[in-house]
Amino acid sequence: MRSGGRILIDGLLGLGADTAFCVPGESFLAALDAIYGHHGRFRLVTCRQEGGAAYMAEAWGKLTGQPGICFVSRGPGATNAMVGIHAAYQDSTPVICFVGQVPRGFRGREAFQELDYHRAFDGIAKHVISIDDARRIPEQLNHAWQCATGGRPGPVMVVLYEDMLRDEVDVPDIPLSDLHTQARFAAAPSPAAVDRVVDLLGKSERPLIICGDSSWNQDTLVLLTRVADRHQIPVAAAFRRQDAFDNTHTNYIGELGLMVSPVLQEYLPAADLLLVIGPRLGEMTTQGYEIIPPAIGFTDQQVVHVHPGAEEMNAVFHADIAVTSTSLAFLSAMQHVSVQDAGRRMMIKSLHERYQRWVDEPVSEGQAVRMDAICSQLRKTLPAEAVITVGAGSYTSWGQRFYQYRQSGTQLGSTNGTMGYSVPAAVAAKLLRPEVPVVSFNGDGCFLMNGQEFATAVKYGLPIVFLVINNNRLGSIRNHQERHYPGHVVGTDLMNPDFARLAEAYGGRGYVVTYTEEFMPAFAAALEDKVPSIIEIRVE
Structure with a gap:
C-alpha cells in the first residue's frame, strides 16, 4: 500500500523527472513527504513565489524537451503561477503544474482557497486534469505527460485533492519498459509531402527558411544547417528563436522580431517561397501579421508550413503545403533528398555579409x-x-x-x-x-x-x-x-x-x-x- 503522494512521485521518477520547482503548500503535504522519502533521487527547488517556480519549470521544459515540473498550492498559489503557465502556452513549452485542491468533501462550497481550475485555466493551459482517486494516478499522470509533449507541446494543470494524496491504495505503476519505449507523439512527414516540398524548392529562385520552436535541440540545428547548405537557402530565425541556427553561419540573415536586419527586411518580401519550419508565425514574427499575410490575403509568395500541431495548419496563415510534423522529423527526411546546384551560394554569402555588417555597426x-x-x-x-x-x-x-x-x-x-x-x-x-x-x-x-x-x-x-x-x-x-x-x-x-x-x-x-x-x-x-x-x- 502506498499513499497517493508516494504513487505520484514514484510515477514522476519512472517517467524520468527528477527535479521540481515549488513554493510548498499545505494542500500537497503528502507529495512533499513522498519527495522526502526519495531524498537524493528527486530534487525539490524551493522558490520565493509561484510565478518564479512556473517560469523555472517553463525554462526547464525548453532546455530539456521534457515537461518542466512545478508544484503550487491551491487558490492564490495557482493564480500566482498563471503567468508562467501562459508563457508556456504561447511558447509551446511542455510543463506539468501540480496544484493542490480542497478536500473532496468540501468541493463546490467555495471552501478556503478553493478555485475551479478547469474554468480558471481554460485557454491558458493546454489541458486540465483533476485526480480524485489515488488508484488512477498512474493513468492520469501518464496522460498529462503525453499531453504536455505530444503534438504542439504545452502546459498541463494536474489538480490534486488534498485528502486524495493521503489515501493509501494498492496500485501498480505503469511498467517502466512501457514508459521507456513510448515515443513522444512525434508526427513525421509523408514521402509525398516531402516530394511536394522538394518540387517547390526546385522551382524557387528566392526561397527563405524561417525556423525555430520550443522543441528545437542541437540535433535539429545540425540537420537544418545541412539542409540549408545543400539546398542553398538563406535562414531567418523566428522571434526569440535565434539559437535555432548558428548566427555566424553563411546562410543566416537575421531574426524576425523586434530587431529585423535591413537585409532581411529587403529579402523577405521578394522571397518566392517561405519554408516555415517550427514556428506558429505569431504576431511578433510577422510584424503584426503584415510582412507575411494571413489566410485572407493570398499572394504570389508560396508557403510551406511545418508544425507538429495539425490544429495550427491554416488557422491564421494560408499554407500551400501544410506538413504536420516535428521539425526534427521533417529535416531528417529532407537531408536525404538529392538536389541540383541552385546557383545561390554567392547571393547567400552577400546577404550574410550585409547582415554581419549591420551587427558590427556601432x-x-x-x-x-x-x-x-x-x-x-x-x-x-x-x-x-x-x-x-x-x-x-x-x-x-x-x-x-x-x-x-x-x-x-x-x-x-x-x-x-x-x-x-x-x-x-x-x-x-x-x-x-x-x-x-x-x-x-x-x-x-x-x-x-x-x-x-x-x-x-x-x-x-x-x-x-x-x-x-x-x-x-x-x-x-x-x-x-x-x-x-x-x-x-x-x-x-x-x-x-x-x-x-x-x-x-x-x-x-x-x-x-x-x-x-x-x-x-x-x-x-x-x-x-x-x-x-x-x-x-x-x-x-
Whole structure:
C-alpha cells in the first residue's frame, strides 16, 4: 500500500523527472513527504513565489524537451503561477503544474482557497486534469505527460485533492519498459509531402527558411544547417528563436522580431517561397501579421508550413503545403533528398555579409555606457554553450541585435513578452547546466518583477551573472508614450534600489558600471565569483 503522494512521485521518477520547482503548500503535504522519502533521487527547488517556480519549470521544459515540473498550492498559489503557465502556452513549452485542491468533501462550497481550475485555466493551459482517486494516478499522470509533449507541446494543470494524496491504495505503476519505449507523439512527414516540398524548392529562385520552436535541440540545428547548405537557402530565425541556427553561419540573415536586419527586411518580401519550419508565425514574427499575410490575403509568395500541431495548419496563415510534423522529423527526411546546384551560394554569402555588417555597426557612440559595445564584447568573450536569458522591455533589443547565438538551447526568452522571466529562467538553466556560464539580461523594471529569485540562486549556490540595465524607467512603455502621445508621459518613471547593494544583502556580489570600459573587468570578476552577482549598468 502506498499513499497517493508516494504513487505520484514514484510515477514522476519512472517517467524520468527528477527535479521540481515549488513554493510548498499545505494542500500537497503528502507529495512533499513522498519527495522526502526519495531524498537524493528527486530534487525539490524551493522558490520565493509561484510565478518564479512556473517560469523555472517553463525554462526547464525548453532546455530539456521534457515537461518542466512545478508544484503550487491551491487558490492564490495557482493564480500566482498563471503567468508562467501562459508563457508556456504561447511558447509551446511542455510543463506539468501540480496544484493542490480542497478536500473532496468540501468541493463546490467555495471552501478556503478553493478555485475551479478547469474554468480558471481554460485557454491558458493546454489541458486540465483533476485526480480524485489515488488508484488512477498512474493513468492520469501518464496522460498529462503525453499531453504536455505530444503534438504542439504545452502546459498541463494536474489538480490534486488534498485528502486524495493521503489515501493509501494498492496500485501498480505503469511498467517502466512501457514508459521507456513510448515515443513522444512525434508526427513525421509523408514521402509525398516531402516530394511536394522538394518540387517547390526546385522551382524557387528566392526561397527563405524561417525556423525555430520550443522543441528545437542541437540535433535539429545540425540537420537544418545541412539542409540549408545543400539546398542553398538563406535562414531567418523566428522571434526569440535565434539559437535555432548558428548566427555566424553563411546562410543566416537575421531574426524576425523586434530587431529585423535591413537585409532581411529587403529579402523577405521578394522571397518566392517561405519554408516555415517550427514556428506558429505569431504576431511578433510577422510584424503584426503584415510582412507575411494571413489566410485572407493570398499572394504570389508560396508557403510551406511545418508544425507538429495539425490544429495550427491554416488557422491564421494560408499554407500551400501544410506538413504536420516535428521539425526534427521533417529535416531528417529532407537531408536525404538529392538536389541540383541552385546557383545561390554567392547571393547567400552577400546577404550574410550585409547582415554581419549591420551587427558590427556601432549605434550608441558618444554615450558613457554603450550597450552595443558591451553586447559585442560578450559575444566575443562567452563560449558558444553559454546560456543567455532575457525578459521583456526595450533593453532586450541590444542583445537581439548585437549578440550572436551559435548553439541550440542557449537563448531563453518568452515569446509572450513577459517581464520578470529572465531571473527564474537563469536559475533553471544553471541548475541544469552548472558547468556553463549563464548570463541573465534584465531591465530595472523587469528585474524587480521576480528579483526575489536571486535569493533562490544564492540558496542553491548558483554563480549566475545578472545584468540589470538601469534607466530608472519602464523604457518600452515610455518609448510608446512619447511616440503616440508626445509630451504626455505618465506612470513610467521608477525609483530603484542600489542593485549592487541589494545583491550583497541577499548574499551575492554586486558591481556598478557607469562607463563602457568598466564593464569587462566587472564581468570577468563576476564570472569568477562562487556566488550569484548583479552588475548594475547605469544607462542614460
